[in-house]
Amino acid sequence: DPHVAKFVYDFTEGNKDLKDLLGGKGANLAEMTNLGLPVPPGFTITTEACKVYLDSGEEPAALRDEVSAHLDALESRMGKKLGQADNPLLVSVRSGAKFSMPGMMDTVLNIGLSDKSVKGLAEQAGDERFAWDSYRRLIQMFGKTVLGVDGDLFEEALDKAKEAKKVTVDTDLEAADLKKLVTAFKKIVKKEAGRDFPQEPREQMDLAIEAVFNSWNTDRAKLYRRQERIPGDLGTAVNVCSMVFGNLGPDSGTGVAFTRDPASGHQGVYGDYLQNAQGEDVVAGIRNTVPLAELESIDKKSYDQLMQIMETLENHYKDLCDIEFTIERGQLWMLQTRVGKRTAGAAFRIATQLVDQGLIDEAEALQRVNGAQLAQLMFPKFDEEAKVEQVGRGIAASPGAAVGKAVFDSYTAVKWSRSGEKVILVRRETNPDDLDGMIAAEGILTSRGGKTSHAAVVARGMGKTCVCGAEELEVDTKRRRMTVPGGHVVEEGDVISIDGSSGKVYLGEVPVVPSPVVEYFEGRMHAGAQDADELVEAVHRIMAFADRKRRLRVRANADNAEDALRARRFGAQGIGLCRTEHMFLGERREMVEKLILADTEAERESALSELLPLQKKDFVELFSAMDGLPVTVRLLDPPLHEFLPDITELSVRVALAESRQEPHENELRLLQAVHRLHEQNPMLGLRGVRLGLVIPGLFTMQVRAIAEAAAERKNAKGDPRAEIMIPLVGTVQELEIVREEADQVIAEVEAATGTKLKLSIGTMIELPRAALTAGQIAEAAEFFSFGTNDLTQTVWGFSRDDVEASFFTAYLEKGIFGVSPFETIDKDGVGSLVKLAAEAGRATRPDLKLGVCGEHGGDPESVHFFHEVGLDYVSCSPFRIPVARLEAGRAAS
Ligand code: PEP
Ligand code: MG
Structure with missing residues (x-):
């Protein structure tokens, strides 16, 4: 019956496009199975089953029977039963969500072993040691992940067994030692979990499945998802897979491989292999691996087969794949593949x-x-010319140049970084508990583990600099120090530099150089x-692809010729926002002060006439830097108090002058003005178009400067394309008044210079009322530019200057939003106003030009949204222009 939910899929039933349902691992196991590759048989429990369980606290009613049916099929295919005493079928139970969350969720191997079947396994494998080692691993993993026993207790018991035997590696423990260890492990379980380790194989399996469901919601999994912006309600699939063993002797082993180098992209043989080991040993970086190329001399047949499979996978997935495989007594098995993570x-x-x-x-x-x-590739790198003291070299696991104080635990990393220190997290190896330390650090350095170790995989995912497996560094986390070759000791707090592109580790601070x-x-x-x-x-080449595809144009937010020229080099097709207030800083501030203080018409005129030539000069420079391209000049926007001295500081100055009986007439006048202009909510006060309407001559001076500059450029055979933009308009009447005055000034300049100027006049849409009445506003505007900074501020009622520091962290933690709405456009709220205003504006004026100039103009996700709602261009800071070009190209393809 197709209407009954299906919660279990055999590997032969799925395919790679079912990631939502089967998780990445399950979907790809199915794909490999159907490609005819050697995958151990098994089945996948869907994410839907997990969701039901997480929502209701109970597994869906049909699940148990479906699992039984699939288990029966698996057993008859394998010719043995789960946990069968004389010849047990063993399975692994592994998590596998839609998006890879390395090491974040649970896995239990060797399910089906018990006091009885361990003997059968020993007989079948002809290897008693192996059977007992597998059993102790099961109790250890099951105890830790399913029954919640502290994993250190098992580790300690294992260490004790090694000490008693005077050996250093667990492979030197013999069957009798491992048998004793099993007894010790079972005691630990009994004591800590208050129950016996379950002997019934099906119970083991059901409990493991439930534990995997639950592992979706561990703290570390939640933290990882928040970091990676993975939705919290996807749930995980569970893969039940017949076990194959890499720990059956020297003709067995396990490894990981990439079809190309995930750091450089070069084709070749990349990966690590570990003889006589089970999968988790490699990923955890517990023993040292050999390069994959050495497998050729260890087991040529498997090596050749693996190379062939890798080629098949690359051609099939048409992308870099990473692979986990196991060789059991000379037989190669594929345990996992996926499109691999890679550096930028x-x-x-x-x-x-x-x-x-x-x-x-x-x-x-x-x-x-x-x-x-x-953006990551645009980061700087270490200066190759700098004098450096290299003290080690590890594996270049994730690129970048990181400098910071060495810290040896995650807690300190978080603490120090909160107080503004840059830190490098130094560990022997990392595990999922180090996640918040890794997030807090500038970079991560480990002394053990390969390119596929936890540290490497997670750092690459976060785009964080990482050097791993720097073996000559002796990391002593207990004493918070590391000894480098030659005996020098790096203490907690000493500055080190790590290069994630070369793997080199340096003492002290190495200077950095710009990115190629x-x-x-x-x-x-x-x-x-x-x-x-x-x-x-x-x-x-990729930029050329993007430029060919994209519909959106990309402009820059720039206020001076230098930024404009850089923006142009970066591919800007104009200036979308010149904030003229930036032209009134420095020495010119005093002139603005004069304007604000002016009591009489004459004083005001004189202040304005001082400003006019300066403004004009700015515009001439800007128009020539952007010759032939549009330049949107926004008239003065910020509250006037921003040009005046700080109220407290000024009061002190006045009081001091008074007490010293010094002349302070000017200060007093200033102070009065500051008091007069003081506002509780300056962002909602006298700013934007309101300034233009209440300070006579201000906007017309700016318009005159623009018009005269344009005329001058024209007469010099230039091609100025100025657009005049009015900020913070809330109603068309405001715009009409300003526009009338502006048109008049432009006509005057045209007459005086004998030049025809094609200046367009438009407005910012950055207030909800403007967006809601956009149809009317478009009557008086030739273009709209969405000011999504102010629009976000006013739609949410969030102060853009305060909230990120006050309650946004709490909001992010509570998942109210996944990212600040000042960073990525809030599509549902702010975005729907943008859409509505764009449509209403175009209904009034079909050729209305539409752009955006808030911070969102350079944000990848927002660029896609602006493409979808049909804007003509985005405008962002010069440095983000390549990113915007690329994303606009991606949005259109
Ligand atoms: C905006 O509000 O989005 C904008 C671009 O203007 P400003 O950031 O200068 O207020
Ligand atoms: Mg604004």
């Missing part, structure tokens, strides 16, 4: 390589990279043969 640089390179190989087209290449990765990608955008670097240039070449 590798993402760009791989995307272009795949285009060149004919595997993907340009539009698909754009989906393989994103603006956040591009920025050098490229600046026009200071072109294609070439070196490593950095290969990246530049890839970025260059």
